[in-house]
Amino acid sequence: MIGLEIEKVQFDADGLVPAVVQDIHSGRVLMLAYMNLESLTKTVETGESHFWSRSRQEIWHKGKTSGNRQTVKTISLDCDGDAILLQVEQLGNACHTGEFSCFHRVAFAEFQNVDRFGEVITGLTHRIHQRKRDKPKDSYTTYLFESGLDKMLKKVGEEATEVIIAAKNRAKKEIAWEVADLMYHLLVVMEERRVSLSDVAEELSHRAHKKRKER
Numbered sequence: 001m002i003g004l005e006i007e008k009v010q011f012d013a014d015g016l017v018p019a020v021v022q023d024i025h026s027g028r029v030l031m032l033a034y035m036n037l038e039s040l041t042k043t044v045e046t047g048e049s050h051f052w053s054r055s056r057q058e059i060w061h062k063g064k065t066s067g068n069r070q071t072v073k074t075i076s077l078d079c080d081g082d083a084i085l086l087q088v089e090q091l092g093n094a095c096h097t098g099e100f101s102c103f104h105r106v107a108f109a110e111f112q113n114v115d116r117f118g119e120v121i122t123g124l125t126h127r128i129h130q131r132k133r134d135k136p137k138d139s140y141t142t143y144l145f146e147s148g149l150d151k152m153l154k155k156v157g158e159e160a161t162e163v164i165i166a167a168k169n170r171a172k173k174e175i176a177w178e179v180a181d182l183m184y185h186l187l188v189v190m191e192e193r194r195v196s197l198s199d200v201a202e203e204l205s206h207r208a209h210k211k212r213k214e215r
Contacts, residue, residue, distance in 0.1 A: 005077065006037075006041065009037075009081055009082075011036065011037065016054075017034065017036075017082060017083065018033075018082075019034060020085050021070065022087050023101075023122060024074070024087040024198070025122050026119050026121075026122035028100075028122070030090060030095075030100070031094050033049075033051040033052075033062075034051060034054060035084060036052045042061075043075070049062040049088060063092070066092065067091070067133070068090070068091055068093055069092075070088040070089070070094070071088060071089040074086075091126070091129065100122070100126060121187075121197065124187060127141075132191055144185075144188050149189070149193075152188055155188075156182065156186060156189060159182040159185050160182055162181065162182070163175065163179055163182050
């Protein structure tokens with residue numbers, strides 16, 4: 001059913017409206033596509049993104065053939081109603097090149113040392129999900145999933161110990177290396193137990209809010 005907000009969308013002369021797609025976890029812009037009334041309606045009804053292909057002149061369901069679907073969490077209109085923002089949970093990569101985002105080629109950057117932590121963690125999470133789904137041969141992640149939860153937890157314990165040793169040694173590069181190993185194995189456990197980054201973020205936000213109240 002078409003809601004009142006959809007009726008406020010200002011489609012252009014061709015019956016289209018640009019749709020910016022953003023990863024809800026990292027905030028990274030994934031792609032720019034176009035929607036007509038029918039594809040927008042399908043998006044609302046199914047909860048997965050549908051767009052209008054200007055080259056093929058048909059509606060396309062994002063990820064129908066590749067499996068890289070987008071679960072739509074929010075749909076927002078800009079102030080003039082002539083552009084749409086989709087916040088999605090991206091399954092796999094958004095770009096047909098295999099990159100997580102279509103905007104992976106940096107044309108200009110004023111600051112070189114941009115904090116990419118959230119972007120990297122989100123991308124790694126999607127890669128781990130793909131490994132679990134596709135189980136490619138000669139993949140260490142595949143090996144972990146096939147070995148089971150006990151093996152994963154053993155690795156978490158081992159890597160946590162390595163972090164402690166590295167911290168005792170006070171070697172910055174070594175600490176970063178071991179923390180990266182630990183975080184990777186934690187993400188594998190989270191995927192196995194179906195705990196998302198948003199679940200963890202919600203818990204951290206709850207704790208932060210609680211601490212503020214206590215002050």
